[in-house]
Amino acid sequence: MTTPRRELPPRYDAAAVEPAIYERWMAADAFRPADEAPPGAAPFVIIQPPPNVTGALHLGHAARTTVEDTLIRYHRMRGDDTLWLPGVDHASIAAQFVLDKIIAEEGETRASLGRERYLERMWQYMDATRETISIQHRRLGASADWSRLRFTMDEGSARAVRTAFKRLWDAGLVYRGEALVNWCPRCLTTISDLENVHRDEMGTLWTIRYHLERADGTPDPESWISIATTRPETLLGDTAVAVHPDDERYRSLVGRHAILPFLGRRLPIIADEHVDRTFGTGAVKITPAHDMDDYELAKRHGLRAVTILDEQARINAEGGDFFGRDRYEAREAILDRLRETGDLEAEEPHPMVVGHCDRCGTVVEPRLSVQWFIRVKPLAERALASVREGRTRILPPHFEKVYAHWMENIHDWAVGRQLWWGHRIPAWFCPDGHITVSDAAEGPDACSECGRPSNELRQETDIFDTWFSSGLWPFSTLGWPDETDDLARFYPTTVMETAYDILFFWVARMMMLGLFCTDVEPFKTVYLSGMIRDPYGQKMSKTKGNVVDPLETINEIGADGMRFALVTGTSPGNDQRLTKAKLDGGRNFTNKLWNAARFVVGVMPEPLAQPEGEATLAERWIASRLADAVERATRQLDDLELAAYAASAHEFAWTDYCDWYLEMVKVDLRREGASDGERSRAWHAAEGALATVLQLLHPIVPFVTEEIWAQLASDAGAGGRSTLLISAPWPAVGQRDPVAEAEMAVLIELIRGVRNARMEAGAPASARLPLTVVPANAATRDGIERGLDYLAALARVGPIDLRQPGDDRDRPELVSSTAGAAAWLGGEPSAVSDAPSRQAANEAHLRRGVERLRLLLAGDFAERAPAAVVERERARLADLEAQLRLLTGG
């Protein structure tokens, strides 16, 4: 039987090949779990953190997808019952922000369209972006089960949202009440504390005189109390002035009244411990409706709250002359007027912290309104206990402390949003003010308290914070609240991989809601990825123009190369700087694999015969190294040490397999007088080892390994491996061969030593130099003898005079010494100069080592350290001593 010699294309064109491979996987339905769980298989489930529908794929998604895909591919190969469920988040506030901008270009606004048409427009937009996001993930190689693609606005999610909210309501964990909440005057909605991001800014502290009230109720031009404020425009809403009760300066004023400028409102001067005497003038204006502190204080003192800003932060009708002005215009106008009246006493720069809307950057305005809240304390306690007691662990572990701190100091969650795009809160008001919460899709039949029919009820117009539906994600995607087969089979999930910046937003909410709804932790491990930064450590952002587009990168270097770059050199919870050099490194690796395969396929012997003969040293060695590599990779992937896995698998493939083994295979394949059977055996070994390397690397570089696998499978040599690599089993850990490894270690050291010596001597690279080798002992000699051809080829030496141990007569000049053997390199005097210094340097180095170890072993170390450690040092000493004897002929 003859097999025609085959050849792989000289260049691997990732951009062209990868999509075709993905099609192959899709066609084979390779991403879907089996219809039923294989008996005895452990579930391994990742519910994908849903990217926002608004965003194109960025490097953060790419990095996370790579981690998830690597894990899922590994577990799929392991034969686990794997499910990777992908999804998309509707991101209500972010989506509206984006859509508002789009319709603005069309000359429309939210108001001009109206709720219904606006939402229609949103769905159109969503349908397009959802598709884009899926396509982009596929280009990355994401082996998610696309047949289960979910969306947080689909009916499954909607039902979960209604059910969860109803249960929270029934459990008394929901309330509706007036509160001062964060309001974005641009997005026109409440936002949560988390979405209110604080930034340090330089503001101004103004000192303003409030004149005291005279007996006749008019302001006294001669007496006043000076207050300090950073927000003079809010004085229109002042209802008091507060001082510290122990402040001597103001004691006599407490109980009197000041008159508010412009509006003439009477402001009681009150005492409260909360006032900081050392700040400003020690007297503070109280604006309950526009300041969180003042609101609390006002509640204690029963003060009135006057709202003076409308929803767009313009002065409302309460503001007298300033009506209709923007808050900052009003500020200037008020300051001007105070200057005119001489009541602006001072102004000085003042560093302060200002809250901004996470989405649009607008300065957030505290706003008094009626809101829905979830009482999260009881939920947080359970979520905290789960992590404390180890039922869910967070990687890296120090984030458990961050998580705990947040859970311990959690505030009630203002869960309503005055937006349109999202799940409407399933609460209905009746004319008598009763509230009915219903989990039915069509709403309640009647008021739950007075029985008024549904046509008299009015549904709440607020929608839920996006994160409420996201918080139900791990189980709403599996059919909850129904007790579906999927839920039983795949819940709780295994790994929740996401970026640390949404630990509170999302992970915390999933923990709380998951425990509340399902009584079990929604995942076993939280794997927190870091952020991708530019080469200078800056966050990537469109405005900075330093964004690397993953799709462009994929088109340039292939998804595999990018995946590899995104995983190596990272650790959970730590940001990484991504450089061109790193991406190129990933690309080079796929190139290396391709070329190794090209070589293996290209050197298939003709004819390919029945293998015969004993395994060579190289074959035994690579089998043993492979066993080690598989064992390591398995452990690292089990431990979620992805970077370590990628690095060690890379090193094995490049160094052990390509640099050493393939070079030796060349010797075996081209050995004079070898039979067809022997050559075929050597080739099968190389091809088989390559196949294992592909299995080992498939999780991280799936495309190139799949493509090579296909090429191998179409060879006669690879019978029985015709299935797709994605569905192939994870390699079993093979047998180690300590003898082969030891012998090869000596040989490798010898080859390195000789190469080094040649370089130092300046011998021409092409020159074949005679070599004299004196092994340390008979066993070592056997090993070297077995590898004599490798030594000759890889060190470019010959003839080789392999002597008996101890025989160092008439040796040449240039020396290399290793643990197993000393070698003397001969040749033309011009080719090998500088020999004596090399001999001396080697000797000196060995003597230093011997001395150091003798000293160590003479001290306390020998008595106090564990026996195994001491033994290891003793062995090292013996080794060095033997080398020294070998070198000096002593």
Next chain:
RNA sequence: GGGCGAUUAGCUCAGCUGGUUAGAGUGCACGGUUCACAUCCGUGAGGUCACUGGUUCGAGUCCAGUAUCGCCCACCA
């Protein structure tokens, strides 16, 4: 004002429960047209593991403190 993290080769980063001579990639220097790969091969130089103390036979690793950078949380106008 609290809390967390980082500080290891020129650069980007690994280094698990303390145990050989601290590693990788990249960059650098030198040498390579040997039939897989120059996106490559070979050889080499480069580190007081931020600093100061402590625990230990032994510390990059554990403890305390200091410095610099970064992040998170926080209702001082």
